[in-house]
Amino acid sequence: MEKMPEDISLQLLKPNKKVKIERMGKILAFTAVGITIAIAFAILFLVSSKGLSTFYSNKGSVIEFFTGLKWNPGAVNELGKPIIGALPFIFGSFVVTILSALICAPLAIGAAIFMTEISPKFGKKILQPVIELLVGIPSVVYGFIGLTVVVPFIRDHLTGSGFGIAAGTIVLSVMILPTITSLSTDAIKGVPRQLREASLALGATRWQTIYRVILKTARPGLLTAVIFGMARAFGEALAVQMVIGNSAVIPSSLFEPASTLTSILTMGMGYTVMGQAENNALWSLALVLLIMSFIFIIAVRMIGKGKKTA
Template structure:
């Protein structure tokens, strides 16, 4: 009975969150008469001011572009490093990986995001400003910080996926005359591909929802950046900066809830993608 009560409570909480975020997020378009087209294509964000049509100015395109830019770039930078580290831990030097690399990865997981943001603010931003171009704040700084943050997540999940490859496949490949590198590349990684994709998607999900660390290094400028070294904003950075300065029920607050709804929908998309990959792996 206690188990069923716990399961029911978990389901109820999940649906309550979905209902709250959805109802609040749609208030911008139902109550405040905001334009969905402008929300996804507009470039000006000032929900407290009405335009000539009497609708709030809620162009969220710069934040959406900023979120997707730092997410995909960080995954693009981090995935090869994380998968390479996982291969080293499991196939090349398992003893060193278990004794040294695994504790290091666990340490990186336990570091708070504010620490990553502070390191990015004091190390990454000045480096970009002094050795590259611009003020240092921008997509590039956010990508570097997020790449380090999602590295342990992708590495751990990738290592688990590689360990799940049956040993018989490795032995069969070696028995046929393949080298160790050929076995890793053509047998192990190919067999573990669904698990590796799942690891990358999980890392992207964390990167997409990260707020504080990105807020500290991205510049928080409500414009579409034209280069990686220009200040930008993400959905999470605008939420963290604005939620405490709005009043519940007003257009500004409802607009922030709409941004939260976009984040929720993207999280659901990531979860669905992971489940589809997992389902395809089981069928295979």
Template sequence: MRENALKWAETEIKHKKSRSKVKIERRGKMITFACIALMAAIAVSIFVFVASKGLSTFFVNHAGVAEFFTGTHWEPGKTDASGNPMVGALPMIFGSFAVTFLAALIGAPLAIGGAVFMTEISAKRGQKMLQPVIELLVGIPSVVYGFIGLSVAVPFIREHLSGSGFGIAAGTVVLSIMILPTMMSLSVDAIRAVPASLREASLALGATRWQTIYKVVLRTARPGILTAIVFGMARAFGEALAVQMVIGNATVIPESLFEPASTLTSILTMGMGNTVMGSVENNALWTLALILLLMSLVFIIIVRFLGRRRNLS
């Protein structure tokens, strides 16, 4: 009888433990699901709010979609001959894409070269030399980059090249330095993910180290490197304060890289605090914010596509 009672007690204790584990797992799943649902609700709410405000320019203020994306006159407080607001956003769109692509064009080779040095040429020395530099560049605030560009890049361009110093060239220099650590760190991860067996097989077939790096390592790591470049471009496209300080903020399409220009983010940061909610100027700025949000989604889609290609390969 005593042995049966002990067995029964042991089984009851085991059942209680299993039931408590099930309760804890259910509680954990509920908390996780609530957090995910909250994050999804916040993201959807932000998108709906920005979209409702941004589309008001077309549905409430009756601005033409074609005129908005192709017009070159940005004066939301005024109207044209047809009575529609003058909200031509082409200069800002052009400026954003110009500084983004030029910054990626300058920063990508430097990032890939630094990543190759850190992983393939001199891993220990590269880690010692470049890792602190990357961490320092990541930790510098945007306003400091802007002040450095304002104090160094703008005077240099004005004295040695052309123009007033403010323009796409100055913005490109600042942005290329800002996105460099992002692209380099992700490129390092992509190159390190290449299996060592591929390097050994290439060297065993008689290839030199540079041939192995160029034709084996970099080609294998190409999806990851492209992902790093897209991440850098996404940061450059959304940067506001540093670009605003050096680009000149003129709502015109520049004829050269050394003339003042503007970006979507620079116009937003300059004008959002000086408008009244619901006015034409405010709705036009929300439309610029909607364009930025949609471009962020495009960058995310590209990154996911490249990541899927990398996993398949």
């Protein structure tokens, strides 16, 4: 039997370089995915365990937490349970988020229509850089502008001290405007060009095409954009804290001071001791924020599935 040449035998025994690279790529990809999943579960476990400890360690009442109006975790009521009425903060977060979405959504969708259907060149050259600039501005700058411009304007020309739901809504509306505009622009651009041409060929005007064809086709993407904007508004902390007044009450008007979940968290977390009732109560507020984030994510995924099936 003839001997195999030495260089050929070495090539057969030596692993292929492409196989090594592919194997290494798989290892790196699975490692990255594993680390991401581990971090997500670690955050979920930490927030859940700390947030629920208010109810099983400090014997807080779940009903009082969601319906109570008084917030003083360091004190106890006549039943010996901590006073953890978080309804004013939950109410403030929802009101500010919903109002800012109602104000911002029409403006953002209108800007997206202008950038894509009416004046694409002007939108690409002027509006797109402006939107990107607004995205890059830190939230503390928005809060400082609201504190020096919006609050004095409301105090001098409307009523009250200037701090309140109205000031927080205005600041959040400006903050989430670029997010909703960018996502709405992508959704409208995703509408097939054939639909536009077919609508115009059937005699529809440009506005009829925009209203009856483009917006209806892009509706799932537009809803997703609004939900993403609401998610950012719901989780915003610093800018809202600077202009909302941070009063633990349910306001009777838009011009009275209020509080949100994030503003109370940022104000109180640095002044509590880990394991105490005050600290655990703040973790419970963080758990509510985490649950709301999951709800927003589930809503986006459901809209996406509806878009695919349609």
